[in-house]
Amino acid sequence: MIIIKIGGSVITDKNSKYPKLNKKNLKRVCKEICEVMPFPLILVHGAGSFGHPIVKKYDIIANPNKKGFCIVHYWVKKLNLYVCRYLLKYGMDVVSIQPSSCIIASDGFIDYFNVKIIERYLEKEIVPVLYGDIVLDKSLEFSVISGDQIVRYLGEKMKANKIILATDVDGVYDKDPKKHKDAKLIKRIKPEDKIKLKDFKEDVTGGMAGKVSELLKLAEKGVKSEIVNAKKKNRLKKLLLGKRVRRTIIG
Amino acid sequence: MIIIKIGGSVITDKNSKYPKLNKKNLKRVCKEICEVMPFPLILVHGAGSFGHPIVKKYDIIANPNKKGFCIVHYWVKKLNLYVCRYLLKYGMDVVSIQPSSCIIASDGFIDYFNVKIIERYLEKEIVPVLYGDIVLDKSLEFSVISGDQIVRYLGEKMKANKIILATDVDGVYDKDPKKHKDAKLIKRIKPEDKIKLKDFKEDVTGGMAGKVSELLKLAEKGVKSEIVNAKKKNRLKKLLLGKRVRRTIIG
Numbered sequence: 001m002i003i004i005k006i007g008g009s010v011i012t013d014k015n016s017k018y019p020k021l022n023k024k025n026l027k028r029v030c031k032e033i034c035e036v037m038p039f040p041l042i043l044v045h046g047a048g049s050f051g052h053p054i055v056k057k058y059d060i061i062a063n064p065n066k067k068g069f070c071i072v073h074y075w076v077k078k079l080n081l082y083v084c085r086y087l088l089k090y091g092m093d094v095v096s097i098q099p100s101s102c103i104i105a106s107d108g109f110i111d112y113f114n115v116k117i118i119e120r121y122l123e124k125e126i127v128p129v130l131y132g133d134i135v136l137d138k139s140l141e142f143s144v145i146s147g148d149q150i151v152r153y154l155g156e157k158m159k160a161n162k163i164i165l166a167t168d169v170d171g172v173y174d175k176d177p178k179k180h181k182d183a184k185l186i187k188r189i190k191p192e193d194k195i196k197l198k199d200f201k202e203d204v205t206g207g208m209a210g211k212v213s214e215l216l217k218l219a220e221k222g223v224k225s226e227i228v229n230a231k232k233k234n235r236l237k238k239l240l241l242g243k244r245v246r247r248t249i250i251g
Numbered sequence: 252m253i254i255i256k257i258g259g260s261v262i263t264d265k266n267s268k269y270p271k272l273n274k275k276n277l278k279r280v281c282k283e284i285c286e287v288m289p290f291p292l293i294l295v296h297g298a299g300s301f302g303h304p305i306v307k308k309y310d311i312i313a314n315p316n317k318k319g320f321c322i323v324h325y326w327v328k329k330l331n332l333y334v335c336r337y338l339l340k341y342g343m344d345v346v347s348i349q350p351s352s353c354i355i356a357s358d359g360f361i362d363y364f365n366v367k368i369i370e371r372y373l374e375k376e377i378v379p380v381l382y383g384d385i386v387l388d389k390s391l392e393f394s395v396i397s398g399d400q401i402v403r404y405l406g407e408k409m410k411a412n413k414i415i416l417a418t419d420v421d422g423v424y425d426k427d428p429k430k431h432k433d434a435k436l437i438k439r440i441k442p443e444d445k446i447k448l449k450d451f452k453e454d455v456t457g458g459m460a461g462k463v464s465e466l467l468k469l470a471e472k473g474v475k476s477e478i479v480n481a482k483k484k485n486r487l488k489k490l491l492l493g494k495r496v497r498r499t500i501i502g
Contacts, residue, residue: 069344
């Protein structure tokens with residue numbers, strides 16, 4: 001089973017201060033996945049500008065408040081509807097799974113999540129589509145559960161064969177490629193390379209250090225990940241077809 | 252705790268062959284509820300033309316198929332997003348609860364439904380908004396779970412004080428008011444009046460006989476219901492304010 005995480009930075013205009021779709025990328029990425037139609041598959045997408053600016057505006061992290069909760073919830077759901085729309089359009093049978101309907105967190109981490117329904121959809125050859133959402137939290141009031149956290153949780157719980165992070169960068173660099181012209185793409189990171197993580201502090205692209213740290217934990221359990229640039233046409237598609245593309249393998 | 256069911260016939264153009272919103276009604280009904288702001292409250296809405304024509308087109312009842320399932324799922328979710336949009340606009344803190352994310356049916360009836368998350372949202376004074384949806388079924392492939400069935404289930408399980416069905420008719424008539432000019436509105440039906448149900452066979456407005464039968468079962472358990480015409484301006488609002496309006500009380 002493959003889990004593909006589509007980055008919010010790919011399908012939305014990440015720098016926008018209000019929810020703004022990158023429709024061109026969204027359509028292309030959905031099309032690329034549907035042209036290969038891998039299965040069993042779980043899709044997870046990030047929130048991009050449908051989440052982050054609103055979380056910030058309502059100061060949800062420092063001051064969990066229900067007005068902000070409800071507005072974020074609305075917008076990420078709206079983004080999910082767009083994603084499902086194009087997947088359906090290009091022929092994939094998808095069902096959206098709303099995290100805030102079925103997840104309860106504790107201290108910012110998934111605590112209760114009955115994945116039985118997801119398993120049933122997969123048995124029926126329907127692709128569940130999850131997304132970064134804001135959910136109830138036992139200890140905090142609410143907490144933001146990122147797409148990355150959902151990927152990590154499902155990857156382990158459902159014993160995924162492979163995880164693909166479709167992002168807006170080619171992979172993991174040894175230094176921040178936006179600052180350093182001599183930054184080099186790391187082709188492979190193994191669990192025993194943990195020490196190298198220190199170097200990622202300079203890498204500010206989408207919390208890459210955090211992503212790698214999570215993916216290394218999965219790698220230790222035998223789940224391999226690949227980070228690929230889905231902003232580049234056909235790169236995700238080629239990867240899904242088993243072709244060699246520029247990327248970072250973790251595991 | 253009150254449960255309000257907003258009929259699909261009120262907020263959509265029920266006779267349309269494709270999904271068509273009745274935006275004017277939707278906005279007005281949301282505004283009326285938000286002007287009173289009853290709490291604790293659970294909202295449930297029907298699918299109207301966002302569900303029925305698609306269920307029919309894909310022949311889902313006779314021939315459960317995943318393509319039809321996914322398309323229906325998409326459209327009812329879209330309707331739910333509209334409903335949440337206007338409730339938020341008029342100041343209500345709402346969270347949508349997607350039935351297909353948390354319900355599994357058996358033979359067409361709700362079998363698994365963990366209402367813990369709904370209780371938590373209510374504790375936080377957030378109004379859960381559910382809707383008629385298509386869900387996994389243990390015995391059938393999929394089954395349509397109507398808003399009415401959700402109302403009945405939650406009414407009993409969560410011990411509602413009152414249920415209000417906001418429909419497109421004034422209440423329950425002794426005969427079909429569209430056929431018989433002398434049809435009279437029945438102001439109250441008590442559980443011991445069960446026998447009268449026979450008369451409803453002529454009443455074709457939105458499966459009223461089925462609704463009444465379900466509501467009588469709830470009445471036997473002490474949950475009173477009221478059927479009111481939400482197409483008439485301010486009638487729902489007046490009812491929520493405790494004023495006397497034309498309606499049928501069941502229980």
